[in-house]
Amino acid sequence: MIRVPRPAFHLTPRRNWMNDPNGLVHHSGLWHAYFQYNPESSDWGNMSWGHASSTDLAHWTEHPVALRHRPGEQIFSGSVVAEQDGGRLIAHYTSAYDDGRQAQSRAVSDDGGLTWSPDLENPVLDRGTTSFRDPKVVRFPTADGRDRWILVAVEADARQVLFYGSDDLRTWEHLSSFGPLGPGGVVWECPDLVPLAVDDDPDDIRWVLLLSTNPVGDDADPRGSAMSWIAGTFDGIAFTPDTRRFARLDEGRDLYAGVTFDSAPDGEAVMLAWMSNWRYAHAIPSSPWRGAMSLPRRLSLRRDCRGRVRLRQEPPVFVREHLADTPSKVVLAARPFAELALTGHSLLELEWDPRTTGSLRLRLAGDADAFAELSHDPETATLRFERGGPDAEAVHPDFASACTTGLIEDGSTRRLLISLDGPLLEVFADDGAATITHLVMLGDGPVVASLQTERAGAVRASTAHLAADRPTEALAAALA
Numbered sequence: 001m002i003r004v005p006r007p008a009f010h011l012t013p014r015r016n017w018m019n020d021p022n023g024l025v026h027h028s029g030l031w032h033a034y035f036q037y038n039p040e041s042s043d044w045g046n047m048s049w050g051h052a053s054s055t056d057l058a059h060w061t062e063h064p065v066a067l068r069h070r071p072g073e074q075i076f077s078g079s080v081v082a083e084q085d086g087g088r089l090i091a092h093y094t095s096a097y098d099d100g101r102q103a104q105s106r107a108v109s110d111d112g113g114l115t116w117s118p119d120l121e122n123p124v125l126d127r128g129t130t131s132f133r134d135p136k137v138v139r140f141p142t143a144d145g146r147d148r149w150i151l152v153a154v155e156a157d158a159r160q161v162l163f164y165g166s167d168d169l170r171t172w173e174h175l176s177s178f179g180p181l182g183p184g185g186v187v188w189e190c191p192d193l194v195p196l197a198v199d200d201d202p203d204d205i206r207w208v209l210l211l212s213t214n215p216v217g218d219d220a221d222p223r224g225s226a227m228s229w230i231a232g233t234f235d236g237i238a239f240t241p242d243t244r245r246f247a248r249l250d251e252g253r254d255l256y257a258g259v260t261f262d263s264a265p266d267g268e269a270v271m272l273a274w275m276s277n278w279r280y281a282h283a284i285p286s287s288p289w290r291g292a293m294s295l296p297r298r299l300s301l302r303r304d305c306r307g308r309v310r311l312r313q314e315p316p317v318f319v320r321e322h323l324a325d326t327p328s329k330v331v332l333a334a335r336p337f338a339e340l341a342l343t344g345h346s347l348l349e350l351e352w353d354p355r356t357t358g359s360l361r362l363r364l365a366g367d368a369d370a371f372a373e374l375s376h377d378p379e380t381a382t383l384r385f386e387r388g389g390p391d392a393e394a395v396h397p398d399f400a401s402a403c404t405t406g407l408i409e410d411g412s413t414r415r416l417l418i419s420l421d422g423p424l425l426e427v428f429a430d431d432g433a434a435t436i437t438h439l440v441m442l443g444d445g446p447v448v449a450s451l452q453t454e455r456a457g458a459v460r461a462s463t464a465h466l467a468a469d470r471p472t473e474a475l476a477a478a479l480a
């Protein structure tokens with residue numbers, strides 16, 4: 001059996017099963033991430049909220065289970081907000097009852113998110129239906145300067161997003177519903193509604209609806225789970241999209257259930273997502289843990305050279321800082337082939353001009369009988385990713401796969417930022433206008449990146465290696 005190294009700078013549970021991020025909130029200097037967790041096994045079940053926190057989004061400390069399943073009730077996905085007055089944290093989550101009903105419940109924490117008291121009147125929002133879930137509470141600024149609370153949830157089977165409003169975070173009034181829209185044969189899950197300024201223009205705010213879709217039915221799409229986004233307006237009651245179609249958020253196979261943190265500093269939209277796919281999540285051969293979160297990504301809206309508004313996802317500051325500190329900068333000039341040594345927990349940034357190099361190929365291989373390969377084709381302005389080899393095929397029949405993403409055709413320098421942390425590969429192209437997020441099975445040792453260009457030309461490569469180290473002292477101090 002292939003060995004899967006534990007990521008060094010991503011959130012994983014010490015042991016057992018993890019899926020969606022839940023209750024993301026920044027509070028008293030700490031980033032809190034709760035997550036779908038099975039406290040008893042490394043398979044899905046007994047769903048509860050696990051809990052971890054971080055001062056820097058790179059090092060995470062796991063805490064005791066925050067909300068535990070009970071006889072007859074599992075705790076499905078949801079969100080946390082920090083109350084404006086009083087400093088309490090309020091969670092909304094889905095109570096998934098054994099009789100099939102799904103309804104929204106509430107819990108309060110008075111100690112900064114370590115312990116939680118479920119409301120005695122739970123569930124607080126019940127439609128008597130069986131796929132009503134994943135409440136995300138967001139703030140809508142009103143004219144008097146106070147926030148009104150908006151709860152966004154799905155009727156998953158009906159492919160609808162439901163909007164509710166509240167002034168007290170307890171009584172919820174139905175405002176509107178959105179959908180269905182786009183392809184059938186999927187359930188809608190884990191919505192979020194995020195206000196973002198186009199090109200940082202405070203007078204051009206769009207509300208971006210994030211959505212996760214998972215194929216269902218006998219002949220389900222083998223590509224499995226995926227995230228989408230659509231920009232529009234939200235007037236405090238209803239969401240009106242700017243276009244008629246959702247756009248895919250990431251072309252890779254392994255980014256799902258992404259939602260943003262409440263109360264992030266400077267009002268930034270920081271998204272964390274589960275790095276797996278329901279198609280084969282149960283088969284990932286990691287132990288004693290199963291499931292990991294993506295890098296926390298800063299979301300923004302940018303117009304591309306054709307004037308289209310695109311969602312940009314940027315890696316967190318610590319990634320940029322590590323690359324800026326990097327001692328190794330390699331310039332490949334007259335050689336069309338080079339090898340770069342990575343540790344398996346590495347960042348790699350490549351910069352080149354396709355007009356001189358022609359196409360470019362980067363192949364990653366470690367001690368497993370598997371590979372991951374990226375190739376850029378300047379003719380079609382596409383980036384293709386493929387993972388394969390016997391050890392990848394052994395994970396699951398649908399694990400070995402390929403995908404392609406279109407890039408902005410502006411003819412100039414190309415930049416790719418690649419984060420490899422054990423099995424987690426995240427590729428940011430065009431400064432995050434396109435991303436490819438994939439699990440890879442390269443083994444437990446160092447990784448070699450082989451770089452090849454069609455014609456001899458300069459490729460600038462920066463690498464940084466991150467070690468698995470202990471939680472920072474700042475975190476220990478913050479928790480004390």
Ligand code: FRU
Binds near residue numbers: 133
């Ligand atoms: C998405 C999801 C959610 C649900 C949770 C259960 O991955 O299916 O809709 O709340 O996982 O673990």
